[in-house]
Amino acid sequence: MSKKNRRAGGTALAENGAQESSPENPRRPCPCGSGRRYKACHGSADAADLIVTRPFAGLAAETELIALREFLPAASAPLTLIEPRADIPSVTVASVLPGAAAALTRSDRSILLGMQVQTHTGDLSRDLAAALEWALAAEPSSVLSVIGRATVGNRYGDLIVDEPLDVTVYDDFSWWLEEEIVPGSEVALSLERANAAIMPTARVADLPGAYWVDAGERAHLRWVRPEDEPPLMAALARLHVADQLDLGSGSRYVGSFRAHGRLVPVWDLDRDAHPSEWDEPARAFADRLAAALAVDEPLTDAERRARDGILGRQFTLR
Structure with missing residues (x-):
C-alpha cells in the first residue's frame, strides 16, 4: 500500500471515530480499538488481515x-x-x-x-x-x-x-x-x-450469553461472560475453593474458552434434565459469581492454586 493510500485510509478512519484525527500521526492509537498504534494496525499494508480482539467491546449486545x-x-x-x-x-x-x-x-x-x-x-x-x-x-x-x-x-x-x-x-x-x-x-x-446439522439449543433463564446445548453424548451450558478475564478468573477461583463452582447435582465445571476477547465458561450437564431445569441453578450461580466478583481482597494460597488450575482448563478460539 502506498503512503498516499495509507494517508487516505487514515483520514477515513479518523472521520469514523479516531481519537487523534491527524492523518500525519501514524503513532496515534488505532481507532479500531485494538490497542495498537495506527501504523502497526489499520495503517499497515496488511490491515485487512489484522484481528480486532474485541470487535464488540463496550456494546450492550x-x-x-x-x-x-x-x-x-x-x-x-x-x-x-x-x-x-x-x-x-x-x-x-x-x-x-x-x-x-x-x-x-x-x-x-x-x-x-x-x-x-x-x-x-x-x-x-x-x-x-x-x-x-x-x-x-x-x-x-x-x-x-x-x-x-x-x-x-x-x-x-x-x-x-x-x-x-x-x-x-x-x-x-x-x-x-x-x-x-x-x-x-x-x-x-x-x-x-x-x-x-442443528444441535438442540435453548436459552437459560434469559441470562445474557447463557445457552444450553445437547451435544449428543452430553449436554453443556456455555456462558459468554462480560467481565474482564483477571477478575472473572479470581471470582471463579474463590467459588472453586468454596465448592460452589458447579450448578448443583448433575453438573460439572469443565473449563472455558476465549472468543473475541471474552471468556466463555462451560459446564457439563445431565443430558436427561430438561433445559428449563437449569434456570434456577444458573440464576443462583449468577448471584454467587456477583458476590465473588465484589470481593476486593487478595486471593489466598488455595485460591491462587485454584485459579492456576482453572487457567489450565482453557483452550483458545481466537
Missing part, C-alpha cells in the same frame, strides 16, 4: 453477538437502526443464513444479517456494518455471499442502536422462508440437510 457468531446454530435477534428507514420494515441479525451468506434482503426489503459467514476480515464489527450498508442499498430479494476486504468504514455501533439483544432460538431453519416450500423440491432438500 457484546455477549449475545459472540454467542451468535460462535456457537448458536439457529437463532436471530431484531436490531434497531440509528437512522430508521421507512422503506426498511425490519433488520435482523442471525447466527447463520442460507449458504452462510453475509446478508440478504427479503421481498419486502426487510434485512437479514449473518454472523457465521463464508469469509470475513479481522474486524467482525466492521464486517457487520459493511453487510448492513450493502443491504440498505440493495434491491429486494438480493443476497450478499461474502464480505469485501475494506479496512476502513463504519462499525456496528455507528449504524445500530447500542442495546441488549432479544435472541430467539429456533428448533430448525424454517424461519428463513418467506413462503411454504414444495415437498421434495431442492429448497426442501437443502432445508432438510441444514436442519440435520
Whole structure:
C-alpha cells in the first residue's frame, strides 16, 4: 500500500471515530480499538488481515453477538437502526443464513444479517456494518455471499442502536422462508440437510450469553461472560475453593474458552434434565459469581492454586 493510500485510509478512519484525527500521526492509537498504534494496525499494508480482539467491546449486545457468531446454530435477534428507514420494515441479525451468506434482503426489503459467514476480515464489527450498508442499498430479494476486504468504514455501533439483544432460538431453519416450500423440491432438500446439522439449543433463564446445548453424548451450558478475564478468573477461583463452582447435582465445571476477547465458561450437564431445569441453578450461580466478583481482597494460597488450575482448563478460539 502506498503512503498516499495509507494517508487516505487514515483520514477515513479518523472521520469514523479516531481519537487523534491527524492523518500525519501514524503513532496515534488505532481507532479500531485494538490497542495498537495506527501504523502497526489499520495503517499497515496488511490491515485487512489484522484481528480486532474485541470487535464488540463496550456494546450492550457484546455477549449475545459472540454467542451468535460462535456457537448458536439457529437463532436471530431484531436490531434497531440509528437512522430508521421507512422503506426498511425490519433488520435482523442471525447466527447463520442460507449458504452462510453475509446478508440478504427479503421481498419486502426487510434485512437479514449473518454472523457465521463464508469469509470475513479481522474486524467482525466492521464486517457487520459493511453487510448492513450493502443491504440498505440493495434491491429486494438480493443476497450478499461474502464480505469485501475494506479496512476502513463504519462499525456496528455507528449504524445500530447500542442495546441488549432479544435472541430467539429456533428448533430448525424454517424461519428463513418467506413462503411454504414444495415437498421434495431442492429448497426442501437443502432445508432438510441444514436442519440435520442443528444441535438442540435453548436459552437459560434469559441470562445474557447463557445457552444450553445437547451435544449428543452430553449436554453443556456455555456462558459468554462480560467481565474482564483477571477478575472473572479470581471470582471463579474463590467459588472453586468454596465448592460452589458447579450448578448443583448433575453438573460439572469443565473449563472455558476465549472468543473475541471474552471468556466463555462451560459446564457439563445431565443430558436427561430438561433445559428449563437449569434456570434456577444458573440464576443462583449468577448471584454467587456477583458476590465473588465484589470481593476486593487478595486471593489466598488455595485460591491462587485454584485459579492456576482453572487457567489450565482453557483452550483458545481466537
